[in-house]
Amino acid sequence: MPLNRTVIEPANENLNVSRKLKIPHSPGIRAGDFLFLSGMVSVDPTNGERSHGTMAHETRQILENMRHLLESNGSSLDRVVKVNVLLHDMLEFDNMNAVYREFFPTDAPARTTCGVQLGFGLKIEIECVALAS
Amino acid sequence: MIFVSGVLPFDPVSGDPQHGSLTSEAHRVFQNLALILEAAGSSLDRLVQVHAMVYDRIEYDMLNRVYQRYVPAGPPARTVWSVQLPYGFRFQAEAVAIA
Numbered sequence A: 001m002p003l004n005r006t007v008i009e010p011a012n013e014n015l016n017v018s019r020k021l022k023i024p025h026s027p028g029i030r031a032g033d034f035l036f037l038s039g040m041v042s043v044d045p046t047n048g049e050r051s052h053g054t055m056a057h058e059t060r061q062i063l064e065n066m067r068h069l070l071e072s073n074g075s076s077l078d079r080v081v082k083v084n085v086l087l088h089d090m091l092e093f094d095n096m097n098a099v100y101r102e103f104f105p106t107d108a109p110a111r112t113t114c115g116v117q118l119g120f121g122l123k124i125e126i127e128c129v130a131l132a133s
Numbered sequence B: 001m002i003f004v005s006g007v008l009p010f011d012p013v014s015g016d017p018q019h020g021s022l023t024s025e026a027h028r029v030f031q032n033l034a035l036i037l038e039a040a041g042s043s044l045d046r047l048v049q050v051h052a053m054v055y056d057r058i059e060y061d062m063l064n065r066v067y068q069r070y071v072p073a074g075p076p077a078r079t080v081w082s083v084q085l086p087y088g089f090r091f092q093a094e095a096v097a098i099a
Helices: A055-072 A090-103 B022-039 B057-070
Strands: A005-008 A028-031 A034-040 A080-087 A110-115 A124-131 B002-007 B047-054 B077-082 B091-097
Touching: A034 A055, A034 A080, A055 A090, A055 A124, A080 A090, A090 A110, A110 B047, A110 B091, B002 B022, B022 B057, B022 B091, B047 B057, B057 B077
Parallel strands: A080 A110, A110 B002, B047 B077
Antiparallel strands: A005 A028, A028 A034, A034 A124, A080 A124, B002 B091, B047 B091
């Protein structure tokens, strides 16, 4: 029996980067019991523009937007099972963690972090897999 | 499904970092991955996807030489990423496996 596959979107259209910038991805895909989210960078929810700042600022903005996307689709941060964190520089690892642990204070999901080249001078990108409702 | 966090070359008993060559670090990572999967009732032959993260793609052949000893038959889907790793390590692997 094939798994059901549907596109998931944030309730706040400003946060639908895929549609706004006409990039060939979806904010997320629901496949069976799992939600697979595209990588998210720091975006201002009031206007949909990239929101540059310190590692702490960008990390917080992404995780708040991720919470919004998940909750728009019946899921939540505590249903996240796997996270990939991509940092512009691994020297900022502790700065990212200080904010990250506020959003995943207990039984945190599986996670891998690495240092990569990111676009537009942004400092961090986060993707995740979560359980659906 | 089992989603495994990035496995780094730490000694599984002492927790000490085991920096070394790509070869020694990859061996430690795969041995640690096997321990994690077995603790969850799974095993290396139930891997479905691996992201193999190396500090420099020049080590690609060395990585493969180690890698195939751990998944000799019907290996999982794999992508090799060249990235900056935590703590100055040379290798990290994350994986998805069937429980």
